[in-house]
Amino acid sequence: MLKSLSRAVQLAARVAGSTAAPPVTPAVRSALYPSRTFTRSIWMMNSNSGSRPRLLTSKGLLPSVSCGCGSLHTEGDKAFGEFLTDEIKEEKKIQKSNSLPKMSGGWELQLNGTEAKLIRSISGEKVSVAFNVNNSIPPQLEDEPEQGQKAQENEPDVVSTPNFVVEVTKQGASNSLVFDCHFPEDETSHGEGEEESDIFAIREVSFQLEGDEDWKENSYILNTDSLDWALYDHLMDFLSDRGVDNAFADELIELSTALEHQEYIKFLEDLSSFVKCK
Numbered sequence: 001m002l003k004s005l006s007r008a009v010q011l012a013a014r015v016a017g018s019t020a021a022p023p024v025t026p027a028v029r030s031a032l033y034p035s036r037t038f039t040r041s042i043w044m045m046n047s048n049s050g051s052r053p054r055l056l057t058s059k060g061l062l063p064s065v066s067c068g069c070g071s072l073h074t075e076g077d078k079a080f081g082e083f084l085t086d087e088i089k090e091e092k093k094i095q096k097s098n099s100l101p102k103m104s105g106g107w108e109l110q111l112n113g114t115e116a117k118l119i120r121s122i123s124g125e126k127v128s129v130a131f132n133v134n135n136s137i138p139p140q141l142e143d144e145p146e147q148g149q150k151a152q153e154n155e156p157d158v159v160s161t162p163n164f165v166v167e168v169t170k171q172g173a174s175n176s177l178v179f180d181c182h183f184p185e186d187e188t189s190h191g192e193g194e195e196e197s198d199i200f201a202i203r204e205v206s207f208q209l210e211g212d213e214d215w216k217e218n219s220y221i222l223n224t225d226s227l228d229w230a231l232y233d234h235l236m237d238f239l240s241d242r243g244v245d246n247a248f249a250d251e252l253i254e255l256s257t258a259l260e261h262q263e264y265i266k267f268l269e270d271l272s273s274f275v276k277c278k
Contacts, residue, residue, distance in 0.1 A: 071277045084272040091265050100258050103251050105243045114263055116255070122245060126169040128244045129252070133260040136162035137183060160256040164200075166244055167210075174208040179239065183249070200249045202235055 103109065107118040107160075113151045118129040135159055163182040169176040205222040224232055239245070 131164035
């Protein structure tokens with residue numbers, strides 16, 4: 001009963017959320033990675049002016065040189081390349097592991113760049129969870145460090161909380177039941193003594209052809225914003241019975257954060273090679 005009441009309150013909060021002020025991004029239950037100290041907050045340099053810093057003056061054209069690759073090379077490119085080399089080293093220092101964390105529960109992981117899919121079979125049903133780490137880092141506002149506190153200690157952790165789609169397929173059924181889920185910013189952590197609530201929420205539900213990546217516009221889509229709390233409660237229990245619960249969501253956040261960080265380092269390496277024209 002308490003669980004149902006908790007979800008009813010959450011539903012009411014989502015309905016009222018359209019007029020309420022946006023919540024402040026909370027810290028995730030555990031710090032997954034140390035904060036990335038420079039690259040992702042480079043615009044914060046010289047923050048007193050509120051404008052993007054200029055690393056080099058450009059009153060005139062910067063001197064350029066030619067090389068075997070036939071591309072333009074400026075002093076700015078050289079400084080950029082040196083910065084990227086240092087940044088890649090720093091990112092690799094804070095990377096927990098070169099391999100991605102394992103998901104418990106017998107989930108099989110399939111990767112395609114920034115796209116990931118988790119698949120498991122249970123009693124003849126196929127359950128798949130798909131997500132993309134692009135644009136999965138919530139915007140974070142950095143507070144001014146307190147007196148005597150280093151700026152680095154005040155930076156929030158970078159955590160990936162992607163939207164994800166759960167697809168449940170039954171043998172003999174022509175359509176799959178598909179859930180569009182997300183992580184509400186005010187539900188990703190719980191304090192001590194607080195009743196545990198769902199850290200993810202269902203946004204939409206519909207029937208779709210199995211394996212169809214694009215949702216059909218002519219299929220009815222059930223939006224949960226104004227849904228009866230009892231029906232929403234049953235939908236959440238339906239997912240929980242198939243292994244998509246809070247424990248799964250916590251592991252998905254950890255996996256997504258590691259994958260996003262991995263792809264970020266790859267991007268920096270590709271960018272460095274491009275700038276240096278190697």
